[in-house]
Amino acid sequence: LFEGRDAAGKGGVIKRITQRLNPRVARVAALPAPNDRERTQWYFQRYASHLPAAGEIVLFDRSWYNRAGVERVMGFCTDDQYEEFFRSVPEFERMLVRSGIQVIKYWFSISDEEQHLRFLSRIHDPLKQWKLSPMDLESRRRWEDYTRAKEIMLExxxxxxxxxxxxxxxxxxxxxxxxxxxxxxxxxxxxxxxxTVVLPQRERHDDYARQPVPDNMIVPEIY
Structure with a gap:
């Protein structure tokens, strides 16, 4: 599980971990905001469907800890839902561990000044502007609220x-x-x-002739 403030670098480390791994056994779960149906489900239900089987790795780019962070700070959950999360999550994670799933939780910590610089970079760099959302801007304003929520969550x-x-x-x-x-x-x-891998010899058959590709199907070679 990778958690942290916006622009803390979660996505970057996840990319470096997965780029050399077999995508059949290592995958990323980055869930969007819950839809109307998911809001009526058991809170952990939509996360549980992404959990790994034996020999697999799932890297959660944000996780069920959204409830203790963004949902709490932005008022997307009630006080009762917030407290119920803290009652449930330790037992949920213990259940996962008893079932053979190894749960590893990382919090990426950055300074106020560093987040400020990274947000400015996202604003001015066209290649990074897609990373900036209205929620990111609001989180910047509520820095202290997020800090308080993070401290409670870790404790x-x-x-x-x-x-x-x-x-x-x-x-x-x-x-x-x-x-x-x-x-x-x-x-x-x-x-x-x-x-040791030995590349087999290619078979060749006298009765096969490769057919030419029509010119109108070829991608223009601009470069």
Whole structure:
């Protein structure tokens, strides 16, 4: 689980983790805001459908902790729903661990000044403007509210079976390397001996002739 303020670098580290992994066994879950039907479900229901099977890794780009963060700060949940979340989440995570799922929770920590600079970069860089949303701007205004919510979240959901790990993320590259290194220490990771692969000879048949592709189907070679 990857949590943190907007622009904290969650997406960047997730990209670096997955880019060298088999997408059949390592996938990203980045859920949008719940729709009308999902709002009536058990809160954890839409997250549970993304949980991994044996041998799989799921990286949650934000998770069920939305309730303790953005939903609390922005008023998207009631006080009763908020308190029920804190009653339920430790038992939910303990249940996952008892079922054989390893739950690893990271909080990416950045400073007020660093978030300010990253938001300015998103505003002025056309390649990053898609990352900026009205919710991001509002979160910037409510920095202290998010800080208070984060502190409560860490205090009430840091359990032995699924502890929180805080990644110092002001320096993006160091944060990515430290997080990946730490992640590998959380499981019995070891180098694998790969079998020698021999490329077979291509078969050729005298009765086959390759057909030319019509010119009107060829993508123009501009470069």
């Amino acid at each position: 009430r959901t840091h359990i032995d079976e699924a502890p929180w790990w805080v990644v110092q993320a002001v320096d993006k590259k160091k944060a990515r390397l430290n997080c990946i290194h730490h992640l590998l220490q959380q499981m019995p990771y070891e180098e694998r001996l790969q079998p």
